[in-house]
Amino acid sequence: MPLTDARPIVTRRVSVPESWTLKAYLENGGYVGLRKALTMEPEAITQEVLASNLLGRGGAGFEAGKKWSMLRKAQPVYLVVNGDESEPATFKDHMLLEADPHQILEGVVICAYAVGAAQAFVYVRGEFALGLERMTEAVNEAYEHGAVGRDIFGSGFSVDVVVHPGAGAYICGEETALIESLEGKRGFPRIKPPFFPAAIGLYGAPTVVNNVETMSNLPWIVEHGGAAFAALGIGRSTGTRIFSLSGHVKRPGNYEVEMAKVTFRDLIEDPRLGGGIRDGNQLKAFIPGGVSAPWFSPDQVDMALDQDAVGKAGSMLGSGSVVIMDHTTCAVRAVWRITRFFHRESCGQCTPCREGSGWLEKIMRRIEQGAGREEDLELLLDVCDNIAPGLGWPPQQTTICVLGPSIPSSIKSGVNMFRDEFLTHVKEGACPYG
Amino acid sequence: MARLNVENVQRARELIALYPVPRSALIPILHVAQEQDGWLTPEAVSHVAELLDLTAAEVYGTASFYDMFFTEPVGRHLVSVCTNIACLLNGGYELLEHAEQKLGIKAGATTEDGEFTLEEAECLALCGAAPCLTVNWRFFGPVTPESFDKLAGYLRDGELAHQVPPHGTLCRVRRSVGLPARSAGEAGPGVDSGGTA
Amino acid sequence: MADTASQTGTLTINVDGDPMPARPGEMLIAAAERGGVYIPRFCYHPRLRPVGMCRMCLVEVKGPRGFGLAPACFIPVADGQEVITRSDKVKKAQDGVLEFLLVNHPLDCPVCDKGGECPLQDQTLAYGPGETRFVEEKRHWAKPIALSDLVSLDRERCIQCDRCTRFADEVAGDPLIEFKGRGDHIEVATFPDQPFASYFSGNTVQICPVGALLSRPYRFKARPWDLEQVESTCTMCSVGCRIAVQSSGPELTRYIGLDSDPVNHGWLCDKGRYSYSYVNSPERLSHPLVRKSGEMVEASWGEALEAAARGLDGARSVHGAASLAVLGGARLANEDAYTWARLAKGVLRTDNVDAQLGDGLPAEVVLGLPRATIDDACSAPAVVLLAPDLKEELPVLYLRLRAAALEAGVPFVELTPRKTGMSRHCEASLAYRPGEAPALAKALVEGSASDVAGVPAASIATAHELLGVEGAVVVLGRPSLAESAGSIAAAAAILAGGLPGCRFLPALRRANVLGALDMGLAPGLLPGRVSLDAGRGWFTQAWGGTPEQRGLDAAGILGAAAEGRIQGLVLLGSDPLSDYPDRRLARAALAGAGFVVAVDTFLTASSGQADVVLPAAAFAERAGTTTNLEGRITRLGQKIVPPGVAWPDWMIAAELAFRLGADLGVESLEEIWQEIERVAPSHRGISRALLADRRHRDGVVAPLADGAPADLRPPPEAATGTGAGSTTAAVPAGVDPMSTPGVDSVETQGLPATDAAAATAPSGGVDPGPEGALDRDPEPSTPAPPPPMLTWAGDHSPPPLAPLDGYSLRLITGRTLYDSGSLVQHTPALASLAGASRLRANPYDLERLGRGQGGQVRVRSNRATFLAEAVPDAGVPRGSVWLPFDAGAGEISAGEVIDATVAVTDLRVETP
């Protein structure tokens, strides 16, 4: 593990040959955490997770232990694992599903035991064919092995796990849309309140929704204790975390590093990580946490990979995906493509998101193709303002879920950081980058 | 191509048994239907509706929300080229244009011989290997114009059949276990059909 | 869901600085509206579950982190909740939403049916931004596509509010339209080639907040500003849904459902909604007809009435009053029915009078059992269904009961010879062998260890369990026209005696059948639910005479006519040849009847054979009142004038009486109603003024409870004749144009029912005058106490039942919504929907004939032999067979094989 001497946690097996098999998993300390967990009181496990201050890895960054303890007291309780990973530039869960499905499964059973879940569902993004096969195979093996199903490892605890395929819709990553989808419906997010999964989730029952990477951390935390995890990182940003690094770096990929002790610069430049900008180009801008996040400029590159620091600076670590854009990048084109994404993925419930995303995409395309008007810049910002009033951070919203208010992130970043570049497109009717 | 065949009806029944509420099996069953015919035929949609006691309109409407379900025939190979941010920055659109020329069709279309359907995809979560694409949801990346041409050739000649099954086949591994825990009644969830916004 | 339940607020919220009462559980948007603060909305509808999708209702609500924007339609009220509905922030959000909604909207208002009554248009004017900033290409869809025979869709105008799709799923239970696609490609769609074939499809057009869903019969028919309207009650069946009748010029153009909380919640069935066009039919009778040397020729009223009087008087003088009979009257208004009852019983002195045509239940049973309202049924501890398929015959009652089962969790027990639309919502649906309803009823109240009437003991046990409660409600009608009324009456008596505190909701189909019975149009009855014997003195006083002895019911009348014992027969808007279950008897009767007078709106199979035909005014051509299956009396509005010289039925009766030498002394509907209120014990205290009072626009249920609540007594001002002021609204107070587009958003609205009637008095020159204006309550002409209303002891002895031989199947029959009745057949939009006559039997029984997949079979009975198309139907129990009574025109009817003299009809079904 580079930079700090913290050792990797969730990616420690990925380079093992056939790492996805039960055999490889057991040879590398698999299911030890679960065996230990089953000897503990469920409540004690939640305490360990609280102590670890494990932050959700799906995007919202909410404390996992806290979420579990907020469950409405009712039976049955369900556990839903979010493996829908569709936030552009995020590709860590994809790797975990293919490389270490048993680790996810072990985390699932630990969590199910801690919250007393009757049944667990692992919702895997439909496009992850190989991930689905590996996950399904792992479930088959785990049942055989007695790690899932009835009377797990003779402990008397039982839980069934079902691998559920998605079918291609980014919005189904949103936890309430995911629940709707899991109920066999259109992926329309539910209004919160009252539909917080912990209160009213799957089939109306209290439900825990956690991300694949979040789950993957549980075996280690139970085995080594929450304190050991909390000892890593700084403040609320504890433990290690996978960052999906992409764009104009020499060595794009998933890197698990200790939180808050590593900076964006390290991530980009360290030879064992990004290895620097390609062709020795200059950094133009970077996105710290997926395309829903506002952009950062080069002068913010020394900021630590710290959830709260990034939040204070007006953006988010989100799903831990860092996109690097060098000086050859056309900001207008990048913003347009991201806007186009949201337009294609809006579920269509809320008028501002449904119609606003399309309108913004059309304006951006016009500008990108050289048919823009000067007033379009103000129009862009005002339309954005009607989706996320005030354009502040974290955004206010006129919509049901936060996909809507995520649309303005890149637009306002682009217009504010690269206004001249936008104007050049408008005035010259062409892209300076050809 | 028609209603679900006997084996797939059996698979559908097994899928329904995995969930506290039958409708939850809808998407998995639609994948089975798409595996059978390569797309969702009207007959299959009606059949799935019968199996779940829904109207065909409900099944059709739900399926139409999801990009992976096709209610029109598609080519044997669905080539999905990512053009989202990471790939955009690494030549995703150039790759897509190359693919359009190579296959002689625009994105969204299917070749005369029904071999290929080309589509522009959103982020495929393989950004470390940009620009990337999938064929029937099997991943390839980074892809250069040259490697694309090779790939297209292999696919046409069926040399990748082991790695890339025909369109519609998603998960070739079948679940081999039932639900012992639930059937044991130890953790049998009481079904609460409420809870939608 | 916000509703108009009159429970008073127990919370206080603070809206724009003012405290406001609110009801626990209701949504902010509803509380604010009642408090006078209207929050704009599109997707919200008070009768649908909120979805919070359109975002138009965003207001500022104070939360833990200060004020934030939240959808008022999805935020439940909380005590002390602080809300801001008017602020720059709110304004910007709402303007923003409207601007977004218009982004892809075609703005083709000039060519849009909704133009002028469009909530989107109105709210854009009210709240919207001025100029458009959208310069891009709009989304395009092929222009209107047909969703069904009645509804088409313009997808470019759709704003994805989810109202139609929620209605179809939640309310109608027909999820045949769904959202298709995602994001701004969402469209409302059916499954290809599977149309939106729902009996309730028209409601989606009514609640569409834009011009996306269009009524195919109405398309381009009129512009909202040309429409006049009046409030009325639909008379296509006895549910009595409240409607706004709209006309442009001399023609009816549209009905819109009004939200009557105790009755229809704003919904209508398509049969009712589109039936207006039969009124406009060119085939309506417009002039009297008299048969001269075999030929029917037009005649003047004078001539025709003379001929009618002569014919009836002649018969009476030669053969006596008992040779006269009056058949029908269930489609008349109360005032018409009363006047005819008085003519028949007070003037002609015959008691051979029956408003029902052998397809109902004995009047004593209907009037003599304790009665329940629809709301009673929907809040009952248990409901028993011993009735026809309500979805087919009383569609909106079906909607109310379905909701009670699904939302209120009311347990339903169904006794039916075959599966019905309600079966899937019943805790217990017991399929009994036709004719054995009494046996099953007995088993239900007493419990049974063994199977009864073909129903497994286990199911009986479940039902028996469910019915072990105080105050169940029984929905009572004829489960099958091939099972005698006597059999059902016996079953009713058993339930009445065996279910503690149970009450009955009659499920009789014809619009005003209960009003007609109340008015005495049945043998052995006099107006006000009084038996002939008990009321003789009182009515001889009031009328100057009454029949000597009890007369015949429909079966008796037709039987006597067939034997030549009826010399003068009046058909009062009735068509026994199509409606009487035993077709052969009906034919023989009309052939044998001496002299026949028909009062009708169309020349039907029956009236076509009459000697004198008198043209009557139809719905919306006359004012008056009608009574629904609950006994709820509501006002009918008049909007247009009758064709030619047609008269209201009461006038015809009055004029005919005059020609028979009796002056009924009634000149107006008011006078008739005052007389009814005075002489009919069940209607005591129900004055015109009371009915005119806006607080009772949902109607008044007769009889008034003793010491009726304050609001059920005429308000002083109404009593003194200035009550008209209280009826100035043509629609219920506070109708929200968003929940009922087309009623309140139109500038040029019709006048209130009464004034409208006055304004356009029919050629007959009737002038009802303002409601209540003439309402004086003169001393009853007699100090004698009014006679008691009848109660029914109940006759438990079921009619004898022949055993079913092994080769026969026992017949089940009933009506379907789109039948061959003259009203449907004269409504072009619906006539085509009437189905073909298919024989339905259990797959097992058809298998035995080698017709497992269906196919042609021969049907044999002592009455007739014919070929029919058989369809396997697991909903029909083994040993029974279903044949529709009234399928499309020209189709074979079960009436051809029914023998009214026996309890059940058995058929041989064979391979041809």
Ligand SMILES: Cc1cc2nc3c(=O)[nH]c(=O)nc-3n(C[C@H](O)[C@H](O)[C@H](O)COP(=O)(O)O)c2cc1C
């Ligand atoms: C538009 C949208 C998309 C999301 N996509 C994902 C996703 O792909 N994977 C994921 O784990 N969480 C996603 N989330 C976050 C989930 O709603 C939820 O917060 C998360 O799964 C909780 O798990 P965690 O607490 O372990 O992070 C998304 C949220 C939004 C609003």
Ligand code: SF4
């Ligand atoms: S904000 Fe967009 S994605 Fe989220 S619920 Fe509304 S329409 Fe759907």
Ligand code: FES
């Ligand atoms: S969101 Fe409240 S009315 Fe539509």
